[in-house]
Amino acid sequence: FFTNPLLSGLHHSMAGTVLALWQKVLGDICPVLKDPEALTAVIDLFEQHVRQTYPQVELIVGLDARGFLFGPLLAQRLGVGFVLIRKKGKLPGPTQSVGYTLEYGMAEAEIQEDAIDAGQKVIIIDDLLATGGTLYAACELLKKQSAEVLGCMVLIELKDLNGAERVKPSPLFSLVQY
Ligand code: PRP
Ligand code: MG
Numbered sequence: 001f002f003t004n005p006l007l008s009g010l011h012h013s014m015a016g017t018v019l020a021l022w023q024k025v026l027g028d029i030c031p032v033l034k035d036p037e038a039l040t041a042v043i044d045l046f047e048q049h050v051r052q053t054y055p056q057v058e059l060i061v062g063l064d065a066r067g068f069l070f071g072p073l074l075a076q077r078l079g080v081g082f083v084l085i086r087k088k089g090k091l092p093g094p095t096q097s098v099g100y101t102l103e104y105g106m107a108e109a110e111i112q113e114d115a116i117d118a119g120q121k122v123i124i125i126d127d128l129l130a131t132g133g134t135l136y137a138a139c140e141l142l143k144k145q146s147a148e149v150l151g152c153m154v155l156i157e158l159k160d161l162n163g164a165e166r167v168k169p170s171p172l173f174s175l176v177q178y
Helices: 012-025 030-034 036-053 071-078 133-144 163-167
Strands: 059-063 081-087 095-101 106-112 121-129 148-157 172-177
Touching: 012 030, 012 036, 012 172, 030 036, 036 071, 036 148, 036 172, 059 071, 059 133, 071 081, 081 133, 095 133, 106 133, 121 133, 121 163, 133 148, 133 163, 148 163, 163 172
Parallel strands: 059 081, 059 121, 121 148, 148 172
Antiparallel strands: 081 106, 095 106
């Protein structure tokens, strides 16, 4: 592991929190969800980053399925709404969709046609960045909706797969990298 330089300015106790998180996640979010203090720490860190960097945020957009575990908690802390991007065929009403490549094969991500007003400032959240295919599709969908994507946030970033490159020009923020 190495720490996110954006987190280096954190209060000392928060730096300790990040260290504790490293030991907990190790590529698996389940232990974090099971431990209320760890889950609070995760949301604290996301919240602190958003308040410092994107105070103008208007909506949090979460990705099916594991982005739904963190997104609504963060949105509620920030006092903003939460919007779902789902896998194909799950959302009611008219939708827009974008195809994306997975390690093996293709998938489609969807958003409700009227989910976002043109120009709304959004942050996308998911649990993990691997190849970046999923977040890339989300960025494309939000572009179609004329949203302004302020940034993308994940709990875990697998650095070797260079997923951050696919998300550009949207900045990526990750709590834990390895
Ligand atoms: C996993 C993970 C991320 C995505 C990252 O989702 O939750 O969303 O893969 O991979 P990528 O960067 O290569 O696109 P997955 O669709 O496998 O499962 P989920 O429905 O449990 O979130
Ligand atoms: Mg996922």
